[in-house]
Amino acid sequence: MSANAMAIFPFIILQHKAQKTNTTLINHERIHLQQQLELLILPFYILYGLNYLWNLYRFKNHYLAYFNICFEREAYANESDLGYLKKRKWFSWWPYRAEKP
Template sequence: MIIISKHIIPDKFVGLTIFPFIFLKNKDLKGNRTLVNHEKIHLKQQLELLWVPFFLWYSVEFLIKLIIYKNWHEAYRNISFEKEAYQNESNFNYLNQRKLFAFLKLL
């Protein structure tokens, strides 16, 4: 389910997924198939790990990457969950062919 809310989404972001919802900053973004597909990949990841373990893993991996890269943006882009989503956001069949725990190969 897609919800429009500019207040929930942090600055510099246009979308955020918290299972079972996709939050978008404005209604025009609902038509952005690539963005919505990116967020749907996150839905699948969160479903696999369940909500709390997903966000714990995401946070710990981000902190480790921040130590490694010493740059917030580089750390974010190199989180395995984000790498999977960015690499496959334009492949609209990806979720149909995605293997279980596919993000693991991107650690």
């Protein structure tokens, strides 16, 4: 699996220039920027990595591990709602942290 885009505060890095017009993708990455900001950036990356490793241990599968990262679960669940960031409360990723295997 290769990433189409990546949010590294304060930037969104796209694989292709044409993705600039993909509002869903951009919104997904903007959700990650907000997550990074509220966790003061570095702790976000630490928690993201630890959540991935824990999921990898639980699921024994890269795709399940990635898609069950709490930050990804929030972003995927809300990426189509272009008004989400205006109404999003801080730490909205918290309820997404516990998924049963």
